[in-house]
Amino acid sequence: MTHISDFDAPKKPWLRLMVPILIVLGFAVLFVIMDQNGKAPGREDQGPTGKSPMGAKLQEGQTYYLFASEIELYPTNLKNDAWDGGKNGPDIRYRILWQGNQVFESEEKEDSLIADWSGLSLDLEWTDLMGKSISPDEAIKAARIRYEKGGLVEVEVEDDDVADDDEAGRAEIQLKDLRLGRNEIPFEKTSVNAVRRINLRVLPHGSAIRDLVDLMK
Amino acid sequence: MSRNHLLILLSSALLGVGLVAPTLTIRPQAGEFSWLVEILAPEELVPSTYSIVGVIRELYHIGDVFLAGVLGLFSIVFPVFKLCLYWLGIDRSGSLVSSGSLYEWTTRASKFSMAEVFVLALVILSVKALPGGSSATMEWGAYVFVGSALGAMLVPTLAKKNEP
Numbered sequence A: 001m002t003h004i005s006d007f008d009a010p011k012k013p014w015l016r017l018m019v020p021i022l023i024v025l026g027f028a029v030l031f032v033i034m035d036q037n038g039k040a041p042g043r044e045d046q047g048p049t050g051k052s053p054m055g056a057k058l059q060e061g062q063t064y065y066l067f068a069s070e071i072e073l074y075p076t077n078l079k080n081d082a083w084d085g086g087k088n089g090p091d092i093r094y095r096i097l098w099q100g101n102q103v104f105e106s107e108e109k110e111d112s113l114i115a116d117w118s119g120l121s122l123d124l125e126w127t128d129l130m131g132k133s134i135s136p137d138e139a140i141k142a143a144r145i146r147y148e149k150g151g152l153v154e155v156e157v158e159d160d161d162v163a164d165d166d167e168a169g170r171a172e173i174q175l176k177d178l179r180l181g182r183n184e185i186p187f188e189k190t191s192v193n194a195v196r197r198i199n200l201r202v203l204p205h206g207s208a209i210r211d212l213v214d215l216m217k
Numbered sequence B: 001m002s003r004n005h006l007l008i009l010l011s012s013a014l015l016g017v018g019l020v021a022p023t024l025t026i027r028p029q030a031g032e033f034s035w036l037v038e039i040l041a042p043e044e045l046v047p048s049t050y051s052i053v054g055v056i057r058e059l060y061h062i063g064d065v066f067l068a069g070v071l072g073l074f075s076i077v078f079p080v081f082k083l084c085l086y087w088l089g090i091d092r093s094g095s096l097v098s099s100g101s102l103y104e105w106t107t108r109a110s111k112f113s114m115a116e117v118f119v120l121a122l123v124i125l126s127v128k129a130l131p132g133g134s135s136a137t138m139e140w141g142a143y144v145f146v147g148s149a150l151g152a153m154l155v156p157t158l159a160k161k162n163e164p
Helices: A013-036 A209-216 B003-020 B031-040 B052-061 B065-089 B101-111 B115-128 B140-162
Strands: A063-073 A092-098 A101-105 A114-116 A143-146 A152-159 A166-174 A181-186 A195-204 B024-027 B048-050 B135-138
Touching (some): A013 B003, A063 A092, B048 B052, B065 B101
Antiparallel strands (some): B024 B048
16 A cells, blocks of 8 residues: 655645745845835935035024134245255144134144144043043034124144244135035135145034034045 | 635745845944044944845854854744745645645644744844944834744644634
8 A cells, every 4th residue: 555645745846845935035036126226115324314504604693613624735835945944844733713812723733735634632541431421522623613794713824843933824714705514715825825725614513413423524 | 726825925925025125223333432433433333224134144244154044044944944834735725734744844833933033033132232322123124024924823823724
């Protein structure tokens, strides 16, 4: 007597076995294709979620952070001589003056015609890592200014020398001309200016970290 | 084609989508230094969304072959194997085959009906405990996957009801 088991039944079971596998594979592939074409729902935007107010005008009465993210000098100084006597590039430092007062002085960037500053600096001790809270105010190294009609800031750029500091240029910038985020301001070489361009960053004081981050990128 | 066969096909389709659809989103944070990391290394804090297949691939790439194997076994191989068994083990009337090795395997498989969901839940639970305020949230693909497991779980129950 012959015993026919379920697997031995004449129904081509291995062929039938493929049906769920093909359905699983088919739907998986279909979904991936649709997803790649951007048709599938549920795809998450993985970029920053904050809305950047980049390019917006400054608001009257509002306080802002202001710093130069990049300053480029012409290859020669005001007297058309090489910087630092031709040995090295200039050691660039800048100051921001607002309402006749110096409100910020940057760190010095040695031997460079193009100097950049991140606007951030943290002086951390090891003990600070044990729970000290650090606010953006403490970390952002920039001038704090308030926008008022007709307001302006002065940016003084100099080549910091051991013997005597050489002025590289001095720019008066109308606050109404500035926008939130990056502002590139070019300058002509003259007898009183050796600064080729200044990139000024304006960040709204007291805004959400996410917005500040977007503006600093 | 019986109602049970349709349920198996539906579960298979849900499983296919559930394996590749977004299942888990991890939003990394670095505690109180998160804002600083966002500025200095924003790419470190970009949220990552993974499908089940994506999680397995990621685990494999970082060298955790064991965990990738376990997750692959319980979330892909076992559910597919179970659906195949049900497909073979249910006759035209929608009832389970009455005897033989196929019947035994089908009965055994039905006892582990929610194993894949359990493993998925463990993975989500483990990443929820990430440090620095990082968070993990379930995406809709997880629900599709659970729907597939629930559908597969219903098959033997309905098949037994159809038995004479």
